[in-house]
Amino acid sequence: MSERTERTERPDTSATVGTRDFLLPDLGEGLSEAEIVEWRVAVGDVVTVDQTVVEVETAKAVVDVPCPYPGRVVALHGAAGEVRPVGQPLITIAALDGEDAADPHATYREEERAGSGNVLIGYGTGHGGPGRRRRRPRLSVAPEPRTPAPADSGSGPVSPAGSSAVTGVSPGASAPDGSPAPAGRASDPARTGGPAPAPLVISPIVRRLAKERGVDLASLRGTGPGGVIRRSDVETALSAPAARLAAVPDAPDAQFAPTGDGDVVVPLTGIRKVIADKLSRSRREIPEVTIWVDVDATGLLETRTAINAATPAAPVSILALLARICLSGLRKYPQLNARVDTAGERIVQSAGVHLGIAAQTDRGLVVPVLRDAQRLTTAELAGALAETTAAARAGTLPPARLTGGTFTLNNYGVFGVDGSTPIINHPEAALLGVGRIVDKPWVVDGQLAVRKVTQLSLTFDHRVCDGGVAGGFLRHVADCVERPALLVANV
Structure with a gap:
């Protein structure tokens, strides 16, 4: 049996304890399949949230696909040159030792099912020449730079709504007692005196929805497991636009900040x-x-x-x-x-x-x-x-x-x-x-x-x-x- 056949016919591991299958998402415009161009990871590699794991080519463009789960790669479903249908397993991830397999990242699938339309928003499209295997610019997963707070604000930087960060802890950071900070958990700024944690957002759908509707994710309290901000949290904030404007006076984007007296705010609702x-x-x-x-x-x-x-x-x-x-x-x-x-x-x-x-x-x-x-x-x-x-x-x-x-x-x-x-x-x-x-x-x-x-x-x-x-x-x-x-x- 060839390596290609062995890899594509690997038994489904989604039922294995501690593992999760990431399915090939709908990449837009009704596309039903994508061809694997190049794997960016191998079996045994450790991946982080929103790390690009594969480059695929659709009928429209070459796309970098980030994985929403952290952990160790245990299986790659498909070889370079193979066409994979949307909704089928793409990569299987196992939780690392000491990590709860049912952590907040499991919320991603729920958010994907509740997405807007059929498109998994947030997976950017590369641009470049027609060559199939040329590297395209990566537009979808690079985190936006943090915006420093004013010197007299007394608060740390706030992660922008489009950031792909899931925690306020830098890689390799330690907890106050000197032990490594747990993965996926933010340090307590009240104890460390460090920056405020970035909002815990996993789904690209939620990040894009918040960015398009002008919701500051740092001002929301997540209702998902472990404090994950869900789509419903953003929609709840949208139902009270006046309260949202008052809640984020230091929002980095000026269009969402309160302005002078007499300004009229008209919600974009109804007809x-x-x-x-x-x-x-x-x-x-x-x-x-x-x-x-x-x-x-x-x-x-x-x-x-x-x-x-x-x-x-x-x-x-x-x-x-x-x-x-x-x-x-x-x-x-x-x-x-x-x-x-x-x-x-x-x-x-x-x-x-x-x-x-x-x-x-x-x-x-x-x-x-x-x-x-x-x-x-x-x-x-x-x-x-x-x-x-x-x-x-x-x-x-x-x-x-x-x-x-x-x-x-x-x-x-x-x-x-x-x-x-x-x-x-x-x-x-x-x-x-x-x-x-x-x-x-x-x-x-x-x-x-x-x-x-x-x-x-x-x-x-x-x-x-x-x-x-x-x-x-x-x-x-x-x-x-x-x-x-x-x-x-x-x-």
Whole structure:
């Protein structure tokens, strides 16, 4: 039996007393496996918390994987070049003599199971050339430098929230009686006169959550075994933001410290938090591109006037006409009425157009959806738009009416601006923006004239199409705005 086969088929040691299996974590973006590039430790080595033990390569990048358990390596599951699935044992660690196998580090698995989404946050990604075995910079486990406290504060340094330290005792430090300090336990600053202990945090999820939400870990009292700070402790602190600000007046990050009298602190909760999370996800995941064009909207305004003169009981808005034009364009360019399914590695073009309309309300920006808008006449579109936006501003729309869009129309011209590069409403693939309509000099049949001019912008997901499709759609919309007769020809 080869060495590779022997190592990969080693019996499961997770049930052995005093040992723990560290499973290959989800390394992000729905990746289900990773190839072992290089082991950084060998059987018999002693490892510390968050020490890098292996370098793996996924379909996206090379990643350094730190181990959350301290102890001695008793088994490596897999050889260099072998592909390991997520969730399978990667390395087996045995507790050192005198160390409790059920120490606070066991909390890590609970935190991993309770993580945000499917990604084990905190495992940094290396950057470098395409060579498989080139060393990449290690970004994930290097501890941040301690920030010295002011000389007159009377307190020791406080470990930053992103620190990978688990104890305030330096390697090789001794207890007051001269004996070695126990592993994983901080010295008592009241007895030693030394620095305050660093917060006892094991899970990278907890450290990242605290850093993103502005929680000073040094101010928290851990409720986990041995005082470990758990995810629930951070979330409890988040529920009382005002108290948290008052509790950390010496926080090293100025954005979390109290400021002058009269400042207003607004918790990022409710719909504001939903908006922030969705827009952040869109900007993080979608490679968006924005193109724009100035158009003469004089003909469109004249068409609306003529329609409303003929049907005064059912007036049509400019927004309804623009919606009709968008529907015409999406029928010609269905690539933009789509979404990217990253898990399935495919692009899904929707059969119907579920048109989202960006609406500003007192509670924030919402995007109510008109389902199967392509089935509505222009008059029905106008009525549905008026009813939907009114309900959105009143806050009476059910949640189902605010999801499931496939394309969004955003009239930011109501704010008195000409142009914008809006963020796509995830998971959609495109958004048409319309600026204000104003009088501007325009050349008509070789003569300078004053016309009603607006700017149209199209922001699209470059994964679903290239510039030819996006430019063709925007040009079709612009032509219909300038010559509404073209719209009639395509309805």
